[in-house]
Amino acid sequence: MSSIPQNTESEQQLEGSINKFISTYKLRKLLISCNAGKEKGVPIMKVFRYLLCIVFADRSMYMQLKTDAFKEDFSKNTIYRFLDNPKTNWQKFTTLLSEKVINGFFRRLTSDERSDVFIIDDSLFDRSTSKKTDMLAKVFDHCDMKYKKGFRLLTLGWSDGNSFIPVNHCLLSASKDENLLYAGKQYDGRSLAAKRREQSRRKATDVMIELLKSALKSGHQAKYVLFDSWFSSPKTITAIKEQFNLDTIAMVKISSKVFYEYKGERLSVKQIYSRNRKRRGRSKYLLSLDVMIGKDNDKIPAKIVCVRNKSNKKDWLAIISTDTTLSEEEIIRIYGKRWKIEVFFKTCKSYLKLVKETRSTSYDALNAHVALVFTRYMIISISQRCNEDPKTICEIFYYLANELADITFNSSLKILMQAMLDTVTEFFHITEEQLADFTSSFINRLPNYMKDALNCVSIA
Numbered sequence: 001m002s003s004i005p006q007n008t009e010s011e012q013q014l015e016g017s018i019n020k021f022i023s024t025y026k027l028r029k030l031l032i033s034c035n036a037g038k039e040k041g042v043p044i045m046k047v048f049r050y051l052l053c054i055v056f057a058d059r060s061m062y063m064q065l066k067t068d069a070f071k072e073d074f075s076k077n078t079i080y081r082f083l084d085n086p087k088t089n090w091q092k093f094t095t096l097l098s099e100k101v102i103n104g105f106f107r108r109l110t111s112d113e114r115s116d117v118f119i120i121d122d123s124l125f126d127r128s129t130s131k132k133t134d135m136l137a138k139v140f141d142h143c144d145m146k147y148k149k150g151f152r153l154l155t156l157g158w159s160d161g162n163s164f165i166p167v168n169h170c171l172l173s174a175s176k177d178e179n180l181l182y183a184g185k186q187y188d189g190r191s192l193a194a195k196r197r198e199q200s201r202r203k204a205t206d207v208m209i210e211l212l213k214s215a216l217k218s219g220h221q222a223k224y225v226l227f228d229s230w231f232s233s234p235k236t237i238t239a240i241k242e243q244f245n246l247d248t249i250a251m252v253k254i255s256s257k258v259f260y261e262y263k264g265e266r267l268s269v270k271q272i273y274s275r276n277r278k279r280r281g282r283s284k285y286l287l288s289l290d291v292m293i294g295k296d297n298d299k300i301p302a303k304i305v306c307v308r309n310k311s312n313k314k315d316w317l318a319i320i321s322t323d324t325t326l327s328e329e330e331i332i333r334i335y336g337k338r339w340k341i342e343v344f345f346k347t348c349k350s351y352l353k354l355v356k357e358t359r360s361t362s363y364d365a366l367n368a369h370v371a372l373v374f375t376r377y378m379i380i381s382i383s384q385r386c387n388e389d390p391k392t393i394c395e396i397f398y399y400l401a402n403e404l405a406d407i408t409f410n411s412s413l414k415i416l417m418q419a420m421l422d423t424v425t426e427f428f429h430i431t432e433e434q435l436a437d438f439t440s441s442f443i444n445r446l447p448n449y450m451k452d453a454l455n456c457v458s459i460a
Contacts, residue, residue, distance in 0.1 A: 083365040086193035090371035125151040134184030134363035137174035164340040252318035261292035311420040
């Protein structure tokens, strides 16, 4: 997907794929059910189809207008009114569409024995050049470890280990008044626009629970919920288990302020780690132990698995699972699927013009833009799966073709290795040559079984 050819044949094929997607999943009916319809004027599907396709064109809407290449029978103001409509529920649209895509297409290609997962993460929605964007705030960027102007794009997604589908989202503003830079227009508290803005001011962990609740209510299903240490807390993990009966596999926050019950004592994960003997030699993990999460009557059992931090031999990482029946290797393997959402964010920002395509100052228009980008990604995910999975061809292939391989332990090791290299590049800003030397030196210090595992994944 590094380049999209601009020729008549590819454009016709692309238009055919998008038209097929629109008709198969009845997007017009979905838009109307989410209050995007109108009684007269330009049909909403004309505007929506144009916005879906514009990213694959050779020019933006601005340049099309500038060079007289804009051939649509509606004006740019029609597009702006469509995006700015405060009554359109774009969260509902994304949730309902993804449910149709997952249960209507991906679910029948995936074995019931496979562990499908919900994945939750956030990414910076940068608006550094804005001054009066609705709900604009100072938000913390985890990559650069500093505050920036913009939003946190909290995203809930689904994955079967091969494909990723975005399920829902929320553009998080600031929960504290001192970090809110511009509140923008005020709406009636009973309106959808006001409720959407109110949600953006809540804590990310609370909004995460709301997104999960909305997804499950709409018909989504998964066996596990995955997220990293930024969202990992005993309160969040117990809430997911008690409210939705879903098991969590997450990275543990290494903090002296977060406690777990271990052998009758309330201890931090650091204290638990220091009191136990670690596995030596070629072990795939350092330590595995059972704990209790929560307080008083809200306690639930869990398993903590400690693994080596490949970027620092003296450091370690911990993964927690509320499904205590899983083996340590299985917990590590399933958590490796969380990398799918990182690939999703990279694709949306680099190729589908997330953030860069719009310069609107309306919070409602920004939500509409996110929903459009997520829809484009769903179209690409379906096309990619059709090219890779022979079970999509016809019924005979569905019964005879093998299941696409799930993520292996070796793949999980490669994912952790890639995450470490990306982190080193972001924090220390080293060149490609220095990164190559660092990688070679690091791999040479690994045990042979780890070298073999990394080589096998690279060859595959």
